[in-house]
Amino acid sequence: MTGSVPTVPSGIDNWPEFAGNTETLACPDCDLLQVVPELPPGGKASCARCGRTLATQAADPIERPLALSIAALLVLILANTAPLMGLSVVGQQASTTIAGGAWQMWLQGQELTAIVVAFCAVFAPAAYLLCTLAVLLAARRPPAARWVGELLRWAEAMQPWSMVEVMMLGILVALIKIAELATVEPDIGMYAVGVLMLLIPAIQSSFDPEAIWKRVTWADDGSPPADGAVQADGPLNLWSAP
Amino acid sequence: MTISALTAARAGLVSCGTCGLLAAPTSPAAPGHCPRCGARLAARRRGSVETTWALVIAAAICYVPANLLPVLGTTTLGSTEYDTIMGGVVFLFTSGSWPLALIVLIASVMVPLGKLLALAYLLITVQRGSVASNRERTRLYHLVVFIGRWSMLDVFVDTFTVALVQLSPLMSVQPGAGVVFFAAVVVLTMIAAESFDPRLIWDAGTETEPDVA
Numbered sequence: 005m006t007g008s009v010p011t012v013p014s015g016i017d018n019w020p021e022f023a024g025n026t027e028t029l030a031c032p033d034c035d036l037l038q039v040v041p042e043l044p045p046g047g048k049a050s051c052a053r054c055g056r057t058l059a060t061q062a063a064d065p066i067e068r069p070l071a072l073s074i075a076a077l078l079v080l081i082l083a084n085t086a087p088l089m090g091l092s093v094v095g096q097q098a099s100t101t102i103a104g105g106a107w108q109m110w111l112q113g114q115e116l117t118a119i120v121v122a123f124c125a126v127f128a129p130a131a132y133l134l135c136t137l138a139v140l141l142a143a144r145r146p147p148a149a150r151w152v153g154e155l156l157r158w159a160e161a162m163q164p165w166s167m168v169e170v171m172m173l174g175i176l177v178a179l180i181k182i183a184e185l186a187t188v189e190p191d192i193g194m195y196a197v198g199v200l201m202l203l204i205p206a207i208q209s210s211f212d213p214e215a216i217w218k219r220v221t222w223a224d225d226g227s228p229p230a231d232g233a234v235q236a237d238g239p240l241n242l243w244s245a246p
Numbered sequence: 247m248t249i250s251a252l253t254a255a256r257a258g259l260v261s262c263g264t265c266g267l268l269a270a271p272t273s274p275a276a277p278g279h280c281p282r283c284g285a286r287l288a289a290r291r292r293g294s295v296e297t298t299w300a301l302v303i304a305a306a307i308c309y310v311p312a313n314l315l316p317v318l319g320t321t322t323l324g325s326t327e328y329d330t331i332m333g334g335v336v337f338l339f340t341s342g343s344w345p346l347a348l349i350v351l352i353a354s355v356m357v358p359l360g361k362l363l364a365l366a367y368l369l370i371t372v373q374r375g376s377v378a379s380n381r382e383r384t385r386l387y388h389l390v391v392f393i394g395r396w397s398m399l400d401v402f403v404d405t406f407t408v409a410l411v412q413l414s415p416l417m418s419v420q421p422g423a424g425v426v427f428f429a430a431v432v433v434l435t436m437i438a439a440e441s442f443d444p445r446l447i448w449d450a451g452t453e454t455e456p457d458v459a
């Protein structure tokens with residue numbers, strides 16, 4: 005679609021009238037206005053100008069991420085309580101958990117690093133999963149209360165800081181480094197982190213924030229979402245003429 | 247390149263940064279709040295270029311001690327040996343795990359540097375009003391956002407090494423002063439990437455916002 009100069013879709017000559025109409029979107033990356041017709045389930049629409057995904061139509065935007073986030077929360081509890089790996093050298097034994105790692109950094113005088121590790125490894129994933137779970141539970145019966153939007157904002161803010169997959173690789177590298185010096189064995193916690201590493205992206209790919217926003221009561225009274233606000237949509241580019 | 251693209255800014259509309267709703271601002275100077283989610287509206291992230299520059303410069307300053315100071319100290323039978331990040335890479339390489347050495351080298355040394363250069367490049371081209379390769383620059387921006395978290399790898403490696411190897415007097419590992427600078431580089435560049443507004447890439451040459459300051 006490169007090279008096509010976008011034009012105003014026919015029948016639309018007064019843009020401000022479309023403010024508040026969720027079927028007209030501006031691309032978050034390049035600000036291009038685009039009209040979003042209904043997408044089929046599993047459909048996806050990209051910006052005509054910069055290529056960014058503007059909207060998706062998940063086949064099942066509530067129940068599937070809900071089931072996945074319940075599973076992920078259970079695995080998260082296991083990952084945070086079970087030992088990650090154990091070490092033994094000439095009769096001495098040691099093991100560590102995720103929080104134990106951050107705590108040891110704190111004890112060794114690296115308080116700031118300990119806080120960063122605890123935040124990215126424990127707090128952010130937990131907050132992300134809890135907020136997502138609460139949002140999905142509340143969104144099952146629209147219209148959802150305004151706090152749902154607030155929690156959704158929190159979930160999205162926590163997402164980049166939840167570094168489960170980076171931690172998984174870090175644990176593996178540490179394991180291989182230490183294996184040069186002593187006998188180390190992976191423990192339950194490490195497998196739990198591995199499962200979590202798969203579950204979180206699965207939640208993200210089945211979760212559709214736009215589908216949630218459509219179910220949330222508007223901040224301005226008087227503009228609640230249409231009943232059952234499930235009008236499927238996702239943008240398509242009317243802008244790229246053939 | 248003649249652009250007749252109709253953007254939200256040109257149409258006098260604002261896309262909500264939180265929920266994505268296309269909203270009509272109260273006025274260009276004071277856009278007001280999103281009717282759907284209640285967030286403050288802004289045509290572009292406020293002070294995007296200045297904030298991003300400040301964070302990039304702060305991260306670049308931290309990058310120096312992050313690489314020069316040791317990140318780990320290994321005490322074996324009374325004598326302590328210190329390792330920088332590059333020392334850790336060399337250790338992995340010589341102990342035969344060159345794929346891991348490569349991963350740590352890329353994640354810890356090249357990615358942070360690449361991020362700083364990429365953000366500086368994006369900021370400079372935006373400030374110069376460049377209209378070339380907008381699509382590529384937008385993609386570069388997304389690469390920076392996507393890849394940023396992976397630099398935290400070495401912080402996790404150090405944390406779990408320290409946590410596990412506490413077998414004094416036989417052998418113990420302590421964190422070095424470099425770790426906190428390294429974590430600071432990652433955190434600062436992540437916030438920098440989030441404060442950059444990719445729409446600025448596309449604003450040049452489109453003569454948008456004629457009345458917006």
Ligand SMILES: [Zn+2]
Nearest residue numbers: 031034051054
């Ligand atoms: Zn776009």
Ligand SMILES: [Zn+2]
Nearest residue numbers: 262265280283
């Ligand atoms: Zn909003």
